Amino acid sequence: MQLTWLRTDLRLHDNTALAAAAERGPTVAVYLVTPGQWLAHDDAPCKVDFWLRNLQSLSLALSELNIPLLIRHADTWDQAPQALADLCRELSIESVHVNEEYGVHESRRDAAVAQALEAQGVAFHRYLDQLLFQPGSILTKTGTYFQVFSQFRKVCYTRLHTALPRLVMAPKPQAPLKLKSDPIPEHANGFVPPTESLRALWPAGEDEARHRLEQFTDEPINDYKDERDFPAKPGTSQLSAYLAAGVVSPRQCLHAALQSNQGEFESGNIGAITWINELLWREFYKHILVGYPRVSRHCAFRPETEALAWRNAPEDLAAWQEARTGLPIIDAAMRQLQETGWMHNRLRMVVAMFLTKNLLIDWREGERFFMRHLIDGDLAANNGGWQWSASTGTDSAPYFRIFSPLSQSEKFDGDGRFIKHWLPQLAVLNKKEVHNPSAVGGLFGVADYPPPIVDLKKSRDRALAAFRNLPSRHAAGDK
CATH class of the missing domain: 3.40.50.620 (HUPs)
Structure with missing residues (x-):
């Protein structure tokens, strides 16, 4: 047996x-x-x-x-x-x-x-099974794990050209056994079941996962590059929870994307190419987990950034967690996370950079909070994303690149549709005012919406100073 x-x-x-x-x-x-x-x-x-x-x-x-x-x-x-x-x-x-x-x-x-x-x-x-390539098989010329995604992707492309991972057939029915299946517990000790409205957003089962994959690769994938950054638009695949639980495999995703793009992953439809790129980012972070195990021990990928003077600011952290920072795009994103178990990928970067740069709060606080709320929580991807935003990780954003929540909001939610959905108290504001209600001022302010908890320019300068004061900003993360 x-x-x-x-x-x-x-x-x-x-x-x-x-x-x-x-x-x-x-x-x-x-x-x-x-x-x-x-x-x-x-x-x-x-x-x-x-x-x-x-x-x-x-x-x-x-x-x-x-x-x-x-x-x-x-x-x-x-x-x-x-x-x-x-x-x-x-x-x-x-x-x-x-x-x-x-x-x-x-x-x-x-x-x-x-x-x-x-x-x-x-x-x-x-x-x-949960990766396209065995960790340790995609290495630099010196035999080490890649630290830069673009170089990792280039080797992956070469491998995919020569040996595309095959799909595995489902088993055939076997002769009946005397054993019976056990009942599946409806809930686990210590875990409060989510709301029915959250459950309804994420129906269980392989049929649902495969339906989402087929639906996405049938047409929406064509516009993925252009639509994926706009949180009010249905521009993403909504497959991350199914991938994280293994209800669908990365091989199935890759094959479906290739089928939609005549077998190409470097040319043809830019939407399909971009989505395949995202599958390879997922792959990259899993390989990092194996090659640099310190990242799964709550350590920064770049050891020199462990000396950063993070602020101990429990009130600011609580305001961020509870969606009351006074910055609508941040608060709307945090509401989305807590009510749906998911957050739009562009907004994950925006809220992470706000916490780690503008509030100068340790990325580990954000990483932990996300894991406690994400239905698609995955150690490698979540850690990789947080460390990218905090400029402590592999291939990370340069420390001086700090997203402005206001410009991100204006660029990717221009008419405020996403903000107004999650913060209905701001529905009275026009599309210019909705991004920064505090600028309206006086009698025209929104009574039940708080002022910003931080000055964006001063907090940006504070973050830059903290990073400049590190002992060695240029040390490689390979110690």
Whole structure:
């Protein structure tokens, strides 16, 4: 008997470990419910709920193939080796199959599980699945991991020209087993279920993920480059939550994008090229996680930036978290995050740069807050994005490049449609006033909207001074 241990790969199609297990013989699937670990990793309640809802959908799909889905509880990953060893003994499992995950804790967990299983004669097989390329296979000429995305992408393009990753067929139905699937828990201890309105934005299941992918690559992908930066427009794929949970794979996304662009990823439709580029950014940050493990230990990629004089400003941090900074584009974005579990990508950069530059608050505070609210929270992408914005990371924005929330707002939400949707109290303002209500002043101000908590010019100067005072701004992040 074969055992597939499901993690962030909650799908039937293009699932490498599941397909490999089914090829070897009768297969059972298992999922470990680990609420203590999820809390330790700051996983959002809406994300945990999304996992459980997708598990319910996957359980039904597996049952049609006569593959039982078992649920086991292990509060933290420290308990995973024992839980899986017990299950393997109980079912006389010959081999366990997993799709590789990345990050310090994930690597440590899998090493411990492999050791425990091999001690009782059970083989532990790992597969490349959530990435297009094996970490360590895309390296510089000196054999190190890339630190600059454009150089990484160039090597990826070369590899894609010669060997496009193939899709894996879903398993065929197997003979029925005597085992029955376990019921899927509706919620996990310590996690308050999200609102029904949030759930409705993110229907569970592989059919939904594939429908979104087909719908996006059918036409909207053509305008992706031009539309993706405008938060009031439906210009993005809305697939990030499904990618993060593994309900759809990056290979499926790549193949769908290529199909829409006559097999090209460097020429043809600029929208498709740009979206494929985003898939490779996701890939890049996962490779960084493996090549520079300090980033998954809450450390800056550029060690010299650890000396930054971040402000301890709990009141400013709370104002940012609670969407009351007095800067409409920031507050509207933070409302979107808390009510939908998602934030538009352009706005993720704007609010991150505001927190780390204008408020000069440690990027780790923002990274943690995002993880606690994002339905698509992913350690590599979230950390990479925050460190990019804070100028502490790989390939990051130069420290002197600081987005102005006002100019970003005027450029990407010109008529204030996004702002007015999330901050209805500003609906009375015209499209010029809505970006900066405090400038209206006097009797024309908005009574229940606060003034800005910070002077943008002075705070920008303060951030520049803090970065200039670092011991060595030019040191490479490869120590």
